[in-house]
Amino acid sequence: MVNRFIIAVDLGGTNLKVALLDLKYRIKDKKVLSTKRLIKKEALILAIIDSINKTLENNRLNKANILGVGLGLPGPIDTERGIVHFFPNIPGWKEVNLKSILEKKLKLPVFLDNDANMMSLAEYKLGAAQGSKYSVCLTLGTGVGGGIVIADGLYRGASNAGGEIGHIPINERGPICNCGGRACLETYIGNNRILREAKRVFKRDISLEELSRLAKGKNRQALGIWLEVGRRLGIALVGVVNLLNPDCIVIGGGVANAGKMLFDKVREVISKQAMSVQARRVKVVKAKLGNDAGLIGAAIFVRESLLKK
């Protein structure tokens, strides 16, 4: 068999990652590009194509060796038709048929999906949600993304936009969210909100890493900030647990590195406030695959999409 590799792309608000994976989803090569100068849609698309071609070159591979290309993208995607609806944090993208653009240029099969979906798929197949039948996966960063895996497949919803745990309102009234909503979970526990709160409390700029270190060292103010994050995340998850009755909730992303106190608080809120049958059934665990989850998920997605054909 000549097709021994898959190309995976993970596009974020600040970085573009392109990787080569083998069929056991091991990363054989990876390059990370800043997207800072790639402001125009066309420049970003060219950078994706260029990175893929360079990856092939550097590894002395040709297209016959590649099963396909999978992309995890930061916004709602029509995965069947391969269309990007828009990116909340990258301007200039509106109903872009990226699959068809890339397939024409690359002459390879291309598959797109939301980045949180890719991460959820990876954690389900190879990470913290292995063996689960109803798993929910969150990624805590600038935004709060989410995905749902049910009975061996991604839950998509009517327009493949399901899983947006970050946009569950946790109050009737509250801050306006980038999504147009109000009091969404993301407005309370997105990175920027945590950093702003930390600056207010400590009266200086402070990174998430330092805030975690301080909390682990029992600094009461830092601990207080993380416990509030955990409490609010817990309240949104009470709704998810009562509605979806999952057996596993995986939490990843930078904020998840805050540590045990965050997870303990989330578990406490779920155990106190969710319905007993559902609360007893669910475990809350940390993501296992780290920053590569999106790439691994994109590779799995390529393989599974081709198998279905």
Place this chain on the structure above:
Amino acid sequence: MVNRFIIAVDLGGTNLKVALLDLKYRIKDKKVLSTKRLIKKEALILAIIDSINKTLENNRLNKANILGVGLGLPGPIDTERGIVHFFPNIPGWKEVNLKSILEKKLKLPVFLDNDANMMSLAEYKLGAAQGSKYSVCLTLGTGVGGGIVIADGLYRGASNAGGEIGHIPINERGPICNCGGRACLETYIGNNRILREAKRVFKRDISLEELSRLAKGKNRQALGIWLEVGRRLGIALVGVVNLLNPDCIVIGGGVANAGKMLFDKVREVISKQAMSVQARRVKVVKAKLGNDAGLIGAAIFVRESLLKK
């Protein structure tokens, strides 16, 4: 074929309904019993058995004519094993193997599920959610029940306790709920809460029917109460829409009779606050099958369960 009928049972907090349906799910006979005097678990079980036997007798049928018995029950059910976990509003039931008890007495196949699941199944197969692929169904009464139907089947969750839309928190802090949670949707829009609010505003006891009549006649205070109900229901549904990306939300139960103003408010909140891709995709419609939805769903459930075997 001798098995031309199905027996359906719908147990609520105040009534026990037992019906005979044909294989087109038309109700051929129905009896409604008050459960007021049936306080003990044993008395209630005997009343169910007795009503079923009388229904057979009155219709000159014997057990060979009956495909099976389906029960819609007001609480979390282990439907695979046929066990009632408990009933939030009927004391004395805890991990009761009702399927096995009834099958021994009736010598007929028995299938149990949550009443909101039965209603959701009925609205999906024969009611307002026909043709939908991702439908969510709510029943607004003393409690706020819900069910999810995805890709032709009930969404169950890891312990068949999914779908509890009434127990999504809509605030971080708020009234304690019967479920043990806080600020659940049900604590704001359950019948009792609406009646209490109406009494406070009108300074007298007032029924839901009168409150609807007054609102339809443009009484500002009555209208205000219903718009608040719609607003809060809308906020919980913003979370559901963002998370599940359904194509159809069916709202039934007594409170749904408040009329167009309630539905318009719910639609307005979803269209303003939910994410655009999801909000555009979903329609919010009134349940079609009325009070018989639970019975019809229970009959459908019997037939589908037997077909799977």
